[in-house]
Amino acid sequence: MLTLVIRICFVILSTTVALAYGRNYYLETDFPVWLAGVIGFAIAVTLIAMEQAFRRRFARAVVTVIVGLFVGLLLSKLILGVLDAAIQNPAIRDNIDIPIVLITTYLAIITILHHADRFRIIIPFVEFRSQAPEEGKVVCDLSALTDSRLAFLAQAGLFGHRLLVHERTIHACQQLSTSSNDTDQQRGQRALATLADLRGLGEPMLELESIDLPQADSDGAVALELARLEGARLCCSDRDILARAKAERIPVVDLSLLAEVLTAGVQPGDSLRVRIERAGEQQGQGVGFHRDGSMVVVSQAEEAIGEEVMLVVKRLHHTAQGRIIFGDRQETASFQRRRSTAE
Structure with a gap:
């Protein structure tokens, strides 16, 4: 006023x-x-x-x-x-x-x-800025946007009042969403969906940055440089970028560690419901994604693409890119009728 x-x-x-x-x-x-x-x-x-x-x-x-x-x-x-x-x-x-x-x-x-x-x-x-990082500002990189848990954590109020995303990061998301590789395409689509969810929250406010960063030669470097210039924290789940940020004394939010602590872990024997999005590498397998972004491989679910199925977790496999959940499809009444008809 x-x-x-x-x-x-x-x-x-x-x-x-x-x-x-x-x-x-x-x-x-x-x-x-x-x-x-x-x-x-x-x-x-x-x-x-x-x-x-x-x-x-x-x-x-x-x-x-x-x-x-x-x-x-x-x-x-x-x-x-x-x-x-x-x-x-x-x-x-x-x-x-x-x-x-x-x-x-x-x-x-x-x-x-x-x-x-x-x-x-x-x-x-x-620059006219304080050398101390501002707690209210968080820069999100590509790896954070591809994690569907980001919007839920932001809604819970864990990221201050401003989320910053550079236009080059959004362009990278759009490129991934049109990639010929199915995995990259799904990552890009999840990132764009996360951006839409963050815009709909209202608080924290999502702001797009267009500042020229000529020294940043990769998506990770863009987020690092933006966090340094803004005096903000960096939200990321990529181990290499997190290590580089810590070496350069940039405050970080380890999204994977945070979500793992706050989210109930999935253990062998647990029951899950997941939507099957595509066929797996082996015959009969269907592939979907858990709400935390983990890939879920379900046996006997190839014919259920586009549908939600119940599964029992069989084992967990951890990779550099994240966690893969393997499970067996539960034999519901409809599934039993479909299989008996096929036999």
Whole structure:
């Protein structure tokens, strides 16, 4: 509310000051005085719109532009000094100074805007952030989004009030969902479904980041760099990325460990219900996925693709990618009738 009042006062003051100047400078000309007020109003509204467009990094953007302007003007002065000594024709010298200042200043501002993160040691104040991680912000990487437990844990309030996902991570999810490999395609579809669930929660708020990260050459590096820049925690289930984050002193949320602690474990002999999504590698097997993202391989379930079946857990197999549950299909009345008919 206070911000709104300040903005309204700024617009009124800008319009009033512009009208005052207009009375002094336009009174003896053909220009209407109210035109100065319109110009002042337009400038104020433009500045407020720019603040809204860069509201999450407004201080960083303003300071970066000021630094770029200073560097551009300094380089322009150096270049013009060299040209003054090299060019003897005063007509040429007088006509190239403004274009050189404009071009040099523009290139300096754009370069620093796109690569401010590389210059943060030279210009440490362009980030305007605390060195301590903010507990309310969590960056989710690709491995976290492919885990269907993420939305449930977020709904339980374990991740603060802001979840950050980079646009490159979403693009990777979309690429996986259209992959020719069935496993990658299912991972991508689960990730997109998780994103949809997170958007529907409302709290924590899901925010998409589009900041340029030229040094990040992989999906994991994108999440690491974003967490470092935002001073946020990294939510991940990939062991390699977690190890790298800990080595770089980035706070992490180990999604697999957290979900394993909070979720009741599946043990041999337990009964589960799972939806069969495709045929398995061996004859008669059907493959589905548990709610925690684990792959479930069910014997005698190949003909039940698209249906939910009951199974008894036979054994568990742990791999680098996660856990695989093997089970035997329970012989329900409908299944017994179907099998007796086939025999």
